[in-house]
Amino acid sequence: MTLNKLSSLSANRFFWINIAAMVVVALLLGIIVFKGLDVYTHHGExxxxxxxxxxxxxxxxxxxxxxxxxxxxxxxxxxxxxxxxxxxxxxxxxxxxxxxxxxxxxxxxSIDAPLREVPDVTENSSAREAEAQLLTAGFHLTPNQLVKGELDWVYGVLYNGRRIMTGEKIPVGSILTLQIGNGDVDMSENDSAATDGSIMLNEEGEESNPTPTNEPKAAKATPVKVKTAPTKAAPPNKENNGIKKTQTKQQPTKKATPKNPHKNDNSNEWF
Incomplete structure (x- = not known):
């Protein structure tokens, strides 16, 4: 075996050892990471x-x-x-x-109830509509209070005995009382207010444009003419019988004409 072959074999062996070591390290790192995540995230707990x-x-x-x-x-x-x-x-x-x-x-x-604006139901809604709006807003209602006015019409909202103003805010859950009309409408006040200062009389003292009302009209009084008997003249006294009274007319006074100084008292004689 030559030197070249031995060097090549050793180089290949170190190469594969390095690859194996890297794989092992990667596996160990993966296990550590996953275990650490389980611990960190309390997986399964x-x-x-x-x-x-x-x-x-x-x-x-x-x-x-x-x-x-x-x-x-x-x-x-x-x-x-x-x-x-x-x-x-x-x-x-x-x-x-x-x-x-x-x-x-x-x-x-919350310790204190939050404030909420009371819906505007006064003078613009019926009793049923007002009750629905107030209950939806979180308020409670007591039996309605009847007042003089149109039937089932809302004339006011009471809170702790006082009348609520428009736009006022009160605690949520407060107890409110509606003022509802009982159907007893006083027409005399409305008629007097409507006709006050608007009635015109004609020359005979009658109303020229009377305001129509539900009350029955009173019968018109017919003027009664009373005829008086002519008085007879008293008879003349016997003493003045046949004697006519004459009225003397005062004659107008004439202005004095100044005399001519050259004229004599005797109109026929001249100087």
Whole structure:
């Protein structure tokens, strides 16, 4: 065997040894990575999310910690039938299987009820429409209060005994009372307001354009003419019988004409 052949064989042997070593290293690295991922991601390790609804966050935190879970409050809501500050919702839901180290997002009940604008139902909706709008907005209703007005028409909304203004905000879940018309409409006030200052009288004292009303019209009074008997002149006295009274007319006075100085008193004689 020549020198050249020996060198070529040794070179080939080292080459294949290197290839084998690289394969082994790659396999070892793959095993380490996969095992590390399983450990890091807790593969195959699942826990059940406990039911903590209605509990306080500090009480639920211990239960989450024992299971390797992390609790975090992210938002608030409001329910009047639940204690203030208690847990209302959680994500993921109770009973689901999650891996350890999973963050559980909590929604707790607000201490104070949020404010909400009361729908504008006064003077523009019926009782049924107003009740539907208020209940949908999250308010509660007491029996309606009847007031004088058109039947089943809303004339106001009461909160704690006072009337709510348009656009006012009150706590959600508040108890409201609707003021509903009982069908008793006072027409006399409307008629007097409509005709005040608008009635015109003609020359005979009658209404020229009377406003029509539902009340029966009174019969028109007919003027009664009273005829008086002519008075007879008293007979003349016997003493003045046949004697006519004469009226003397005053004659107008004539202005005095100035006399001619050259004329003599005797009109027929001249100087």
């Amino acid at each position: 699942e826990v059940i999310v406990p039911d903590v609804k209605g509990m306080m966050p500090n009480q639920a935190e211990k239960m989450f910690r024992d299971r390797g879970l992390i609790a975090k409050v992210v938002t608030t809501s409001y329910r009047k039938d639940m204690p203030s500050g208690c847990i209302l919702e959680l994500t993921p839901e109770s009973g689901e299987k999650v891996k350890k180290g999973r963050i559980i997002f909590l929604t707790i009940n």
